[in-house]
Amino acid sequence: MITIDNIHKSFDDHHVLKGISFEFETGKTNLIIGQSGSGKTVLLKSIVGLHTIDKGDILYDNRSWQEMTQDQRIELRTEMGMVFQGSALFDNMTVEENIGFPMLMYSKESTKAKQKRVAECIDRVNLTGSEDLYPSEISGGMQKRVAIARAIVMKPEYLFCDEPNSGLDPKTAIVIDKLIHEITKEYNITTIINTHDMNSVLQIGENILYLDKGEVGWKGDKSHIFNSENESLNEFVFASDLYQKLKEIKED
Amino acid sequence: MKFLEEIGEYFYFMLKVFSKPQKHSVFFKQWALELYKVGVDSIGIVVIISFFMGAVLALQAAYNMTNPLMPTYLIGYGTRESMLLEFSSTIVSLILAGKVGSSIASEIGTMRSTEQIDALDVMGINSANYLALPKIMASLTINPILYILSVFVGITGGLLSSVTIGVSSLQDFIYGIRMDFKPYFIVYSEIKMVVFAFIITSLASYYGYTVRGGSLEVGRASTKAVVNSSILILISNLVLTQILL
Ligand SMILES: Nc1ncnc2c1ncn2[C@@H]1O[C@H](COP(=O)(O)OP(=O)(O)OP(=O)(O)O)[C@@H](O)[C@H]1O
Ligand SMILES: [Mg+2]
Numbered sequence: 001m002i003t004i005d006n007i008h009k010s011f012d013d014h015h016v017l018k019g020i021s022f023e024f025e026t027g028k029t030n031l032i033i034g035q036s037g038s039g040k041t042v043l044l045k046s047i048v049g050l051h052t053i054d055k056g057d058i059l060y061d062n063r064s065w066q067e068m069t070q071d072q073r074i075e076l077r078t079e080m081g082m083v084f085q086g087s088a089l090f091d092n093m094t095v096e097e098n099i100g101f102p103m104l105m106y107s108k109e110s111t112k113a114k115q116k117r118v119a120e121c122i123d124r125v126n127l128t129g130s131e132d133l134y135p136s137e138i139s140g141g142m143q144k145r146v147a148i149a150r151a152i153v154m155k156p157e158y159l160f161c162d163e164p165n166s167g168l169d170p171k172t173a174i175v176i177d178k179l180i181h182e183i184t185k186e187y188n189i190t191t192i193i194n195t196h197d198m199n200s201v202l203q204i205g206e207n208i209l210y211l212d213k214g215e216v217g218w219k220g221d222k223s224h225i226f227n228s229e230n231e232s233l234n235e236f237v238f239a240s241d242l243y244q245k246l247k248e249i250k251e252d
Numbered sequence: 253m254k255f256l257e258e259i260g261e262y263f264y265f266m267l268k269v270f271s272k273p274q275k276h277s278v279f280f281k282q283w284a285l286e287l288y289k290v291g292v293d294s295i296g297i298v299v300i301i302s303f304f305m306g307a308v309l310a311l312q313a314a315y316n317m318t319n320p321l322m323p324t325y326l327i328g329y330g331t332r333e334s335m336l337l338e339f340s341s342t343i344v345s346l347i348l349a350g351k352v353g354s355s356i357a358s359e360i361g362t363m364r365s366t367e368q369i370d371a372l373d374v375m376g377i378n379s380a381n382y383l384a385l386p387k388i389m390a391s392l393t394i395n396p397i398l399y400i401l402s403v404f405v406g407i408t409g410g411l412l413s414s415v416t417i418g419v420s421s422l423q424d425f426i427y428g429i430r431m432d433f434k435p436y437f438i439v440y441s442e443i444k445m446v447v448f449a450f451i452i453t454s455l456a457s458y459y460g461y462t463v464r465g466g467s468l469e470v471g472r473a474s475t476k477a478v479v480n481s482s483i484l485i486l487i488s489n490l491v492l493t494q495i496l497l
Pocket of ligand 1: 014037039196
């Protein structure tokens, strides 16, 4: 479980996060949703420590980020896996090298055991056969799957995904969502996903934080999101005609 | 104010770069890779430029000797002195600032803008150290060797051009090359070479690492790296010459 407590973050005089508190639960796909520019990426990067927060604290299963020493933070980082908005694969490494990279840097296991683990992860994301290709030689959907495999290779406790299905066609997007959902259950980890895709919300929205201009706009799960009274959330949810229609049908 | 901030940021970056590598085997592998990228890949350009500059320097020396009483071995002597003292260190470094500096800045800058550096940081890897240290160490290793190469190729160029055109005999030229040789000039130039190598790679890494935004910013960082390291090379050339000679 990751608890964030009153997080503030500004860039110069631009106040992006204005006191966010939330509990991200273990074994669930926790979503951070909100419009473009609402601060999702900044929040996620603050949680993993890529941004230094101005105020507040982050508790990783009751371990306070603010009270940790630098070494403890690096230790904690080996329990994290992250999938970035643009995949962020290393261009000069093959698929296999990308996935094996965290193990190369940290794992004290034998070469053989490492290779086995990498092969396991490649298989888990259905990329067997693409081991020797470079990121520029594979499709966007495959890049996302490589990024997911790289994020889980060290068997993390915490998985972070920044818009894992942006830029993908709806069918591939669902495959990625399902993959992350399954992995979360399989390893019983705390997964946090940024998204503005309503399909993802309906697929895997087990615990949702709606960000509204850097503030907590709404909390809940997918079964309640259509019945909320929150105006800003409604605008976000029913932005497309399809969901507007769905709502009308439901109301009738 | 902005300038002072940048200097502070640069030193903070250097502090991160010069910490102990997390995994030595990985560091040495990267170092070997960079030796190839910054070193072996630069041999071609260094050879071509040194050869032609040596050839031209020799001819210029010849045409400037209007007094027929001046011995022609001064052509060989002059070519050697120019290459040894200034061309093979300062000019070659300026050229490397353009070639190596821009490529390092754009490589690291692209990694920043595509979040590859964030990916390293999330893994708990000291990204500044992982990315920049092998490049800096590689150029500190290879640039002094490129200097020696440049001196030899340049003098050969001068010899071939002046003998072929007939402004000097082979014997005279070789006599000139060997005349009044001061080994300290090599020490002086190698010190410059090491300082310039550090300027080129550390500045380029810094500008790449601190890119914010997209490809436009990456281009800007790479220009800044080349311009500023060239200026810094020229200034430190002046300072080092005053101190060392
Ligand atoms: N490094 C930074 N420096 C300054 N401002 C920033 C920085 N990163 C983000 N911001 C600002 O913070 C705000 C929130 O950005 P953020 O990237 O978190 O949005 P987002 O919700 O992830 O949007 P999207 O869905 O488009 O990815 C934006 O106004 C952005 O300009
Ligand atoms: Mg974002």
